Amino acid sequence: MSNSKKVAPISGFPEYLPADRIVEQSIVDVIREVFELHGFSSIQTRSVEPIDRLSAQGEDTDKEIYVLSRLAGGAEQGMPRLGLHFDMTVPFARYVVENAGKLNFPFRRYQIQQAWRGERPQEGRYREFTQADIDVIDVDTLPAAYEAEIPLVIADIFDRLPVGEYVIQVNNRKIPEGFYRGIGLDASVGVIEALRIVDKLDKVGPDAVRDMLIGAGATDEQAGACLALAEIRAPDLSFVDRVRALGVTHPVLDEGLAALSAVIAAGMAGAPGRMVADLRIARGLDYYTGTVYETQLVGYESWGSFCSGGRYDALAADNRHTYPGVGISIGVSRLVGLLVGKGLVRASRSTPSVVLIALANDNVVARLASAAVAKALRQRGIACEVAPTAAKFGKQIRYAERRGIPYVWFPGGTAAGAGESSGDEVKDIRSGEQVPADPASWQPPADDLRPSVVRSSGAGSGTGGESGAEK
């Protein structure tokens, strides 16, 4: 096993030290807990799909796919050519079709897994990353109420995460679609192309979008109307009147306004202050057909969306049915990349242990005594470890200190090493306070029981946040 080859990080494949990994775990734990509280079932799909399935998913994805081959060479008989999935959506669609006869519809599932894209890493974009997805999928038709439910799940999660202020931006694809049809843009630029152009608004600004629309065949007036629509943003139902004031009518626009109103109204009731109607949100992917979502952290807008998704009429189809659904995906790696990378959040210690059991002697009796204390504590859910050697107690305390373990337990008390065993004692090494303790009943304060993950002091919302970083 020994080797002295050069070791180095690989760009786009982030790894964390134990304390930062605790932050990542705690985020995933919160996400999973809330997904389950909302009645989503876990599934885990294989990491690979046949290449022809992966590369069938739109124009831009081919170059991102990692293909597998065996180092020894040679395809195995009967095995398709495989690649790593680049999202959860393609494998989930396949899973639904494959297991349609065994699943209960509407099917509420969550999936927290890694995905891979062979593209150049950037801030918040990685080659290997973790996503946490929920979808509700049904057969042939899907109740509209789910489009209002999905962002409430996300608000429930983000309210529990140390992310500061955030905003869930919601739109309905039927609004721009109906609007573009209403002004006749479908005959020139085309609806999908216009959506694509307006979607670049954040990146390139209104002037460039206007130029692109005109370049694609829009009139000056049409381009102006598109931009006026995209500027509408409201935390309540006032967006409807503002759209109406633009004087455009189309039945698809009416449908979209009614649907978005229902989602925003549910948000005002269930997650007040968390959702806004934002009519510029389109999502790049062209399979969304109704509500679409993006989520920004206030002050970190340049990182892009931390949670996106929408409604689609056909996630998948087989010979007999289509499977419409609505879903959303939390970019776990991007979230951790921001919170840990910028030092906005930190864990209170680098180990689950809340107690170090000191070792008074290196003999068998002392070892068994320390092991018995550890066992008694663990049976009551208290994470602990026994000191590696019977070093001087000062050194054993430093072992705890370096790891952030708050308590050191002395079987027989601190005088035990000198042969004077009395009762057990436990020391809070932060305060120095040392008290008698019984392994069958001693309980650490609830705040100490598990490592806590806290917003660093000074990490407010917004760009001032980094000042409190401890990295």
Add this chain to the structure above:
Amino acid sequence: MSNSKKVAPISGFPEYLPADRIVEQSIVDVIREVFELHGFSSIQTRSVEPIDRLSAQGEDTDKEIYVLSRLAGGAEQGMPRLGLHFDMTVPFARYVVENAGKLNFPFRRYQIQQAWRGERPQEGRYREFTQADIDVIDVDTLPAAYEAEIPLVIADIFDRLPVGEYVIQVNNRKIPEGFYRGIGLDASVGVIEALRIVDKLDKVGPDAVRDMLIGAGATDEQAGACLALAEIRAPDLSFVDRVRALGVTHPVLDEGLAALSAVIAAGMAGAPGRMVADLRIARGLDYYTGTVYETQLVGYESWGSFCSGGRYDALAADNRHTYPGVGISIGVSRLVGLLVGKGLVRASRSTPSVVLIALANDNVVARLASAAVAKALRQRGIACEVAPTAAKFGKQIRYAERRGIPYVWFPGGTAAGAGESSGDEVKDIRSGEQVPADPASWQPPADDLRPSVVRSSGAGSGTGGESGAEK
């Protein structure tokens, strides 16, 4: 997204339906919980390593490695050629060397991740699989006590899992090594080669092993002594006298007997009845230098070991230090493959939801009422979901029934649909009992709160187990 391509499982890449996934999750949860109770810190390494690092690990692994390439073709500048890791040990060794300056030693870490091997799948062997590893690693020297601690962690886990009877088999590589030297086998067959041959005992039987040893240069008497040593198996310290009775002496043998005695003694104290000294256990890999472990489920010996590991003197090395350690790896996928695949264990329902909130009407008021109940229950940790549509209550109850959701909640009572709203009521659909309930205080029985994972009736230990299968 729509596609009608043929969908099919891929051999060696197992996937589960939601109820079976709950079994898998519960197993991983128990493993993680116990790892943390014993003070192991989580890390997660990237899924890829440079090919030259992966393929440096011994003779048989080359053919198993999945190499990555980008579908668009072309290596990216500055990127090494990458492959998927085939275990946790290679990436962990690299992580330790890479982060040695930032880790606290002795470093106790756990790692629950997937790994990939491009080999032909068999019973309990997959191309994509999950492993749960713990290791304690130190700088230059490692206290021997950790070799006794590791199997106690495993016993603590297996005692909590629905696996039936199991046995952790322990040996120390110094025992056969010292013994083989003591009978002069090192000069002919060689110690490593003799270990390899004896390791095949379970597969090929004693006669074939004897022939192979003699074929490799052993005398008849030497081969007989090797087999006599390998036959020794004891749940207590009696193995020492049985080895002594073979009349072989060597200082390395003495070391091995003392070390194994310490591990077995700790097992007798900390996990009585769970560990046996089994002198045939050698582990195929040649980097183990001290204690080695394997774990069998009684009645399923043909599945091989579910948990293996050992002590190594140099997991890794850099220019200044070596990193000795001791570790063990639970084959999570093999465990789930057995328990789920053979129907030995099942989940009580296919969703986390314990309550379905019925919908009395499809109007906004009824929706908000049901959403408010759901929110109140979730705030107290009760997983639930709202019915998709205001179908007849009988149909809504069947929605719960099909998923195994035990309770249906009626906001305003079951007469609410007819316009007569009284107080809320909740129905246990198993017993039919329906009682008034307040979303601010109602609590399901603890056994119902989460899906339970139970041994199927009739799944005893051993080969009779399958009779209770419900697959």
